[in-house]
Amino acid sequence: MSATIDLSDATARPRPAAASEPAAAKRSLLGLSREDMGAALIEAGIPAKQAKMRVQQLWHWLYVRGVSDFGQMANVSKDLRAALDEQFEIRRPEIVEEQISVDGTRKWLFRFPSRGAGRPVEIETVYIPEEGRGTLCVSSQVGCTLTCTFCHTGTQRLVRNLEPSEIVGQVLTARERLGDFPDASTPQGAIVPSDGRLVSNVVMMGMGEPLYNYDNVKSALSVVSDGDGLALSKRRITLSTSGVVPMIPKTGEEMGVMLAISLHAVTDELRDVLVPINKKYPIKELMDACRAYPGLSNARRITFEYVMLKGVNDSLADARELVRLLKGIPAKINLIPFNPWPGSPYECSDWEQIERFAELVNQAGYASPIRTPRGRDIFAACGQLKSESERMKRGDRLALEAAVAV
Numbered sequence: 001m002s003a004t005i006d007l008s009d010a011t012a013r014p015r016p017a018a019a020s021e022p023a024a025a026k027r028s029l030l031g032l033s034r035e036d037m038g039a040a041l042i043e044a045g046i047p048a049k050q051a052k053m054r055v056q057q058l059w060h061w062l063y064v065r066g067v068s069d070f071g072q073m074a075n076v077s078k079d080l081r082a083a084l085d086e087q088f089e090i091r092r093p094e095i096v097e098e099q100i101s102v103d104g105t106r107k108w109l110f111r112f113p114s115r116g117a118g119r120p121v122e123i124e125t126v127y128i129p130e131e132g133r134g135t136l137c138v139s140s141q142v143g144c145t146l147t148c149t150f151c152h153t154g155t156q157r158l159v160r161n162l163e164p165s166e167i168v169g170q171v172l173t174a175r176e177r178l179g180d181f182p183d184a185s186t187p188q189g190a191i192v193p194s195d196g197r198l199v200s201n202v203v204m205m206g207m208g209e210p211l212y213n214y215d216n217v218k219s220a221l222s223v224v225s226d227g228d229g230l231a232l233s234k235r236r237i238t239l240s241t242s243g244v245v246p247m248i249p250k251t252g253e254e255m256g257v258m259l260a261i262s263l264h265a266v267t268d269e270l271r272d273v274l275v276p277i278n279k280k281y282p283i284k285e286l287m288d289a290c291r292a293y294p295g296l297s298n299a300r301r302i303t304f305e306y307v308m309l310k311g312v313n314d315s316l317a318d319a320r321e322l323v324r325l326l327k328g329i330p331a332k333i334n335l336i337p338f339n340p341w342p343g344s345p346y347e348c349s350d351w352e353q354i355e356r357f358a359e360l361v362n363q364a365g366y367a368s369p370i371r372t373p374r375g376r377d378i379f380a381a382c383g384q385l386k387s388e389s390e391r392m393k394r395g396d397r398l399a400l401e402a403a404v405a406v
């Protein structure tokens with residue numbers, strides 16, 4: 001049985017202010033580059049000649065030790081801690097709900113405070129433990145402007161982009177809940193990789209189109225990959241796009257992370273329906289951008305995501321066309337059995353058909369693992385994310401249970 005966690009132990013750390021409180025005017029230090037953090041400290045009255053050293057101290061406490069309260073920064077004087085606390089915040093998202101699937105997948109519903117006149121917002125973040133790795137699927141937007149027809153998030157209108165602090169905050173909070181910081185312990189019974197880091201990979205594959213929030217995603221990922229902090233190698237960070245072609249070269253040049261493409265169809269006619277951004281940037285333009293992706297090599301292949309929809313995109317002719325399209329691109333194909341959600345217009349392909357499809361693609365030389373559905377019982381699988389409040393607003397909790405029972 002899946003479980004929803006009692007979050008009373010989350011009060012062990014200083015609780016973030018309730019999201020219904022008025023938005024604090026304090027600036028968050030999370031997600032800032034070292035330069036911007038230094039400038040913010042100087043602006044706040046820290047002598048310029050101390051700024052670099054203070055940034056180093058703060059960076060270590062925030063990203064290596066994982067503290068979320070200035071009071072815990074033992075090598076910073078009491079007066080300075082108080083001054084920092086008065087002007088800045090380092091709080092993380094409020095955890096509204098934590099659910100654990102029978103397969104160990106965890107899903108958090110996070111709430112961020114309002115910005116200006118807006119309301120507090122909620123997003124979901126998912127942790128997928130596997131043998132030898134732990135992947136965190138991070139959201140970049142609240143809702144999405146794109147309306148991919150197989151995706152539950154696509155039915156939720158865009159509320160706003162997430163700030164760098166809110167993207168980094170998802171990583172920090174997940175690590176905190178998993179006990180993945182020094183002096184922290186992993187919750188009893190938690191399913192995590194048997195060795196190595198508990199969060200070893202980050203995929204920008206949660207809610208939203210990351211390339212429509214480019215600057216904030218870039219800032220956040222540069223903090224996540226900083227070698228003296230969270231220190232995730234860029235080869236362990238994957239950005240997934242539905243195909244915002246003009247931003248793809250820039251992503252490779254400026255972020256240097258691994259790329260995944262939400263492909264899902266091999267003809268423009270079908271992709272126009274499944275991934276409507278295709279009408280703007282059709283398959284040929286997308287493939288050209290992939291072929292030219294900076295740093296592309298056999299060691300740095302592009303992942304193509306392909307959701308298996310019964311009778312829609314799962315024929316062997318589709319598989320052959322997929323192989324033809326990807327010719328010359330160092331690629332891996334992730335076949336994703338469709339994960340249903342309430343009201344979804346598709347069915348998952350039959351397992352035998354998925355295997356036949358995979359075999360054909362494999363024979364053509366492309367690794368094409370069939371992604372085992374994870375976290376379906378807590379609605380955490382690919383394409384199923386949505387703010388819980390949105391889900392409840394639609395009154396579809398019962399429909400959810402019916403859908404996942406299929």
Ligand code: SF4
Nearest residue numbers: 144146148151154208
């Ligand atoms: S697949 Fe991604 S881009 Fe498409 S609707 Fe869902 S969240 Fe948006």
